[in-house]
Amino acid sequence: MAPADHSPKTLYDKVWDEHVVRTDEHGTALLYIDRQLVHEVTSPQAFEGLRLAGRKPRRPEANLAVPDHNVPTLDRHLGIVDPISRLQVETLEANCREFGIQLFDMADRRQGVVHVVGPEEGFTQPGMTIVCGDSHTSTHGAFGALAFGVGTSEVEHVLATQCLLQKKSKSMLVTVDGVLGPGVTAKDIVLAIIGEIGTAGATGHVVEYGGEAIRALSMEGRMTVCNMAIEAGARAGLIGVDETTVEYVRGRPFAPEGELFEKAAAHWRTLRSDDGAAFDRVVHLDAATIRPQVTWGTSPEMVLPVDGAVPDPDAVADPVKAGSFRHALGYMGLVPGTPIGDISIDKVFIGSCTNGRIEDLRAAAEVAKGRKVADSVKLAMVVPGSGLVKAQAEAEGLDKIFIEAGFEWRDPGCSMCLAMNADRLEPGERCASTSNRNFEGRQGQGGRTHLVSPAMAAAAAIHGRFVDVREI
Amino acid sequence: MKPFENFRGTVLPLDRANVDTDAIIPKQFLKSIKRTGFGPNLFDEWRYLDTGEPGKDCSGRPLNPDFVMNQPKYAGATILLTRHNFGCGSSREHAPWALADHGIRVIIAPSFADIFHQNAIKNGLLPVVLDERIVDELFELATSEDPLEIEVDLHNLRMHPGRGAEQLAPIEIVIDRFHHHCLIHGLDDIGLTLQQVDKIADYEARRRTEAPWLFA
Numbered sequence: 001m002a003p004a005d006h007s008p009k010t011l012y013d014k015v016w017d018e019h020v021v022r023t024d025e026h027g028t029a030l031l032y033i034d035r036q037l038v039h040e041v042t043s044p045q046a047f048e049g050l051r052l053a054g055r056k057p058r059r060p061e062a063n064l065a066v067p068d069h070n071v072p073t074l075d076r077h078l079g080i081v082d083p084i085s086r087l088q089v090e091t092l093e094a095n096c097r098e099f100g101i102q103l104f105d106m107a108d109r110r111q112g113v114v115h116v117v118g119p120e121e122g123f124t125q126p127g128m129t130i131v132c133g134d135s136h137t138s139t140h141g142a143f144g145a146l147a148f149g150v151g152t153s154e155v156e157h158v159l160a161t162q163c164l165l166q167k168k169s170k171s172m173l174v175t176v177d178g179v180l181g182p183g184v185t186a187k188d189i190v191l192a193i194i195g196e197i198g199t200a201g202a203t204g205h206v207v208e209y210g211g212e213a214i215r216a217l218s219m220e221g222r223m224t225v226c227n228m229a230i231e232a233g234a235r236a237g238l239i240g241v242d243e244t245t246v247e248y249v250r251g252r253p254f255a256p257e258g259e260l261f262e263k264a265a266a267h268w269r270t271l272r273s274d275d276g277a278a279f280d281r282v283v284h285l286d287a288a289t290i291r292p293q294v295t296w297g298t299s300p301e302m303v304l305p306v307d308g309a310v311p312d313p314d315a316v317a318d319p320v321k322a323g324s325f326r327h328a329l330g331y332m333g334l335v336p337g338t339p340i341g342d343i344s345i346d347k348v349f350i351g352s353c354t355n356g357r358i359e360d361l362r363a364a365a366e367v368a369k370g371r372k373v374a375d376s377v378k379l380a381m382v383v384p385g386s387g388l389v390k391a392q393a394e395a396e397g398l399d400k401i402f403i404e405a406g407f408e409w410r411d412p413g414c415s416m417c418l419a420m421n422a423d424r425l426e427p428g429e430r431c432a433s434t435s436n437r438n439f440e441g442r443q444g445q446g447g448r449t450h451l452v453s454p455a456m457a458a459a460a461a462i463h464g465r466f467v468d469v470r471e472i
Numbered sequence: 473m474k475p476f477e478n479f480r481g482t483v484l485p486l487d488r489a490n491v492d493t494d495a496i497i498p499k500q501f502l503k504s505i506k507r508t509g510f511g512p513n514l515f516d517e518w519r520y521l522d523t524g525e526p527g528k529d530c531s532g533r534p535l536n537p538d539f540v541m542n543q544p545k546y547a548g549a550t551i552l553l554t555r556h557n558f559g560c561g562s563s564r565e566h567a568p569w570a571l572a573d574h575g576i577r578v579i580i581a582p583s584f585a586d587i588f589h590q591n592a593i594k595n596g597l598l599p600v601v602l603d604e605r606i607v608d609e610l611f612e613l614a615t616s617e618d619p620l621e622i623e624v625d626l627h628n629l630r631m632h633p634g635r636g637a638e639q640l641a642p643i644e645i646v647i648d649r650f651h652h653h654c655l656i657h658g659l660d661d662i663g664l665t666l667q668q669v670d671k672i673a674d675y676e677a678r679r680r681t682e683a684p685w686l687f688a
């Protein structure tokens with residue numbers, strides 16, 4: 001046993017150290033994984049691998065499965081029309097039956113986007129290691145859990161061994177000090193961070209977010225910020241545990257109960273970086289300077305405040321960057337110098353694991369209330385992150401606000417975040433989207449995505465173009 | 473996984489930064505429940521002029537003549553040369569499956585997205601991180617008239633670039649020792665980990681007392 005080390009530790013050090021089963025001579029750790037979330041797209045080949053090798057899941061109860069990427073958001077009772085999508089969802093159901101893994105199927109009212117469902121069910125808990133075959137697993141880091149996306153081979157590895165082979169990443173601290181202005185949200189914080197450090201700015205790092213503005217966020221907001229850690233290139237995002245975290249977990253179906261909960265909570269409260277803990281890199285942002293953000297290009301780092309104007313590649317010194325700006329502008333059909341406020345949109349998507357939670361829908365509904373979607377907008381859709389979010393929103397009457405304003409009120413799933421189901425952009429269509437990726441073709445081939453907060457998306461729907469939500 | 477053998481291959485220069493996994497294999501192909509057959513749809517949206525769909529025969533589809541992969545001199549290239557942050561975006565392992573299925577064996581870039589890097593190695597692909605300056609030089613060589621060839625000697629951690637009879641200075645391959653070991657021996661990670669099953673069981677037993685809520 002190594003002597004006790006009393007030097008200050010980061011949150012990442014603490015969670016990591018608790019999960020190392022062994023470290024080999026190359027410095028690679030065998031890391032124990034407490035929970036795995038499973039969805040239909042990245043799991044079939046993993047289950048197939050188990051079957052071929054005659055292996056069984058080590059702890060079936062440590063896994064929770066839910067179909068989300070392919071599920072329809074309309075007329076769900078009719079089933080999935082696309083036979084290939086249907087086969088993938090049915091394959092998930094069959095695999096879960098065969099291997100004894102709990103599944104929320106398409107008809108289950110708890111079904112939804114895997115990263116909305118995990119926290120909502122209390123399956124996600126502080127201090128855990130959590131993986132999923134999906135990059136936005138970083139979302140769960142909002143709970144002070146070490147959560148990261150893995151590939152299909154690793155999904156299989158975790159199923160078979162409850163462990164992963166990992167090298168420890170470097171650590172990075174992003175602090176957002178001060179107080180956010182009105183109308184500025186968690187989404188704007190994370191887009192501003194990515195604008196500041198770039199999409200590869202945190203590559204090789206686990207990012208911890210801290211500072212007054214982060215502490216002030218609800219769990220929903222914290223999840224939004226951690227969700228997009230991956231868009232900054234980070235392996236994972238983390239936020240230290242406080243009472244907001246503990247109270248969110250209390251009483252959820254998978255959470256411990258009674259005395260066991262108190263025992264867990266006492267440990268959870270220690271899950272924050274010690275004073276004086278060293279990070280490999282530190283970045284500071286001032287919350288007061290963050291304005292509502294809108295992406296203009298095909299990478300999340302191509303982002304501007306709503307009162308900005310599309311940049312001119314000729315003014316960019318770095319030739320590689322200028323080239324990618326030119327390419328992005330061509331794809332997006334934008335000319336340099338265009339004010340963000342002059343960009344009109346065809347569709348609006350409110351949803352996804354970034355912004356499909358109840359608080360997001362409330363923020364959008366507040367803007368939509370008593371107003372109408374502009375005639376020029378072909379489709380404005382609201383897709384709740386889960387069935388429970390949908391039920392909650394309906395209990396609060398948000399569905400009526402949206403429907404009266406001319407939004408479509410859909411069933412939960414990934415939907416137009418990645419357009420694997422029927423919800424997609426047509427070539428050339430421009431969308432205000434609350435999702436996390438504005439890559440070429442992400443929302444449909446030739447589709448043009450602008451990432452914004454839920455309030456900004458709702459405001460864009462009403463005006464048919466981007467407007468500053470603080471001014472309406 | 474098959475052991476990584478030394479080989480000599482042609483370099484395909486893809487002069488773009490931040491190539492994301494959606495670009496490597498568009499999402500409509502993720503609906504497959506198999507691991508193979510993704511090769512013809514590698515870089516689908518850039519490679520073809522029409523829209524690719526799963527199950528569509530690619531042999532008769534109109535090729536985009538401007539896309540580098542479609543230039544005859546790069547036919548059969550097995551070494552992809554690209555720019556920084558290659559493989560960013562989704563964690564889909566379909567991206568390395570598509571690259572491998574097409575016949576790519578080595579990817580050279582100034583940097584890779586983390587998950588892609590892991591996924592590549594797990595599928596027997598060798599990601600090589602090189603200094604931006606060397607990547608620039610390789611681009612210059614690979615895009616000139618004669619294609620660039622590289623002899624990849626992973627065993628000795630060396631790449632020997634050359635064009636025709638002209639040999640250029642060798643380049644060192646820097647790779648994690650464990651990854652090197654796994655690639656050259658074609659090791660199955662799961663089998664390796666299962667050799668530690670006693671240690672895993674001990675760990676679980678300890679955690680059951682330390683943090684019983686994790687097992688509730």
Ligand code: SF4
Nearest residue numbers: 136352353414417418
């Ligand atoms: S909502 Fe979008 S980003 Fe989130 S899991 Fe689904 S597809 Fe991925």
